[in-house]
Amino acid sequence: MSIEAPAPKTTRVRRTPEAARENILAAAEALLVSQGPQAIKLADVAKAAGVVHANVIHHFGSIAGVETALMERMIRQLAEKVLTALDRDDAVLGVGAQALFDAFEAKGAARLAAWLELTGEGARMTLVREVVEAIIDTRVARDTGVDREAAVDFVMLNIILAVGVGLFGPTLSALLGRPSERPRELALELIEGRLSASQQGG
Amino acid sequence: MSIEAPAPKTTRVRRTPEAARENILAAAEALLVSQGPQAIKLADVAKAAGVVHANVIHHFGSIAGVETALMERMIRQLAEKVLTALDRDDAVLGVGAQALFDAFEAKGAARLAAWLELTGEGARMTLVREVVEAIIDTRVARDTGVDREAAVDFVMLNIILAVGVGLFGPTLSALLGRPSERPRELALELIEGRLSASQQGG
């Protein structure tokens, strides 16, 4: 009987650093969306990602590192989503506004925004500013013919409303006995109303 | 030299149970508003309230007890604020809507709502439902003459917008280089616009 090479205790998945980080961040995002920021614990994130918590530390240095990386990732995804949506259908403003609304109304985006706000990291939204300015420069101002400040106001209101709907729409509509899609409909009506009003007015 | 009674090691403040709870909850609320839900730690709350953390446990049983008590207190305050505001100036709908808006736009209320939502405690807002229904029954439906569902929709939209402005208005306006009061103005314009539109329409 020859002595065999000792079998590995455990068979491991070995990812590229990028894939490993992505895997962990995806798990963390799922936790954030489903259970809130408080649920982003080292052990829980690691478990959800299918790795050991020391591995999370290895890739991000600390739990705070995971948090900031997650914030940045989500913001970047949000920005890309908005830009590609605006890009695909070369929209008139109305459709552009819908794309903007869609992006911010998404549960993940809304919760990200609330998280940033509650933790005082709202300043991290700078990427969002760039996106907004890109939108305004390339679309809104052209389509409406209104001045830049009015365009910024419009987009700002759009975002506030969208995030509000994404965050509170489900709970509020359930609480008040209204259809779950109602908040979104109402908000879009409102935006369209303002749009047509401003087109008439100026 | 007579033997004196040993002086107390520390001089204590002794409150009624209600006052003690109130003191602690006020400190916790300040922490919540200024630093977010994550900042509600046993030691920090106790420190802010000027007591020892064992004392917090004594009055609330656990840190979770503090959290739920704080939620309930804030919700109750919010409800009272709305109802008294509506009560004071026997308002036409426009003013009533402003009072509603004011109450929910307040930083504390907005952050409370976001906190409840993120932690999955949105269902706690039941008191809010009662308030909304009270408003609708006593004011909105009468003033506008629209049907009940439309009134509920209107109030719901009002709340979503107000909380959105309270939560994200400051950060977004700063980020986009607009005056800090602009989000509020825009939102109120929007609400008034919808109001007059619905009064014309039905």
Next chain:
DNA sequence: GCCTCTATTGACATTTTTGTCAGTACAACT
């Protein structure tokens, strides 16, 4: 004044969460 009740405290104990480290296993390169 003395007694009783309990809000309050300090010190300790437990649990939770985060971080460290030496060693192991997978992949690429020679």
Next chain:
DNA sequence: AGTTGTACTGACAAAAATGTCAATAGAGGC
């Protein structure tokens, strides 16, 4: 095949957060 680099793991250590308990000290009633 051997070598090298590093993603990965298990076990341990440290820190942070929560909770327990006996003792103390205000305040009101006797």
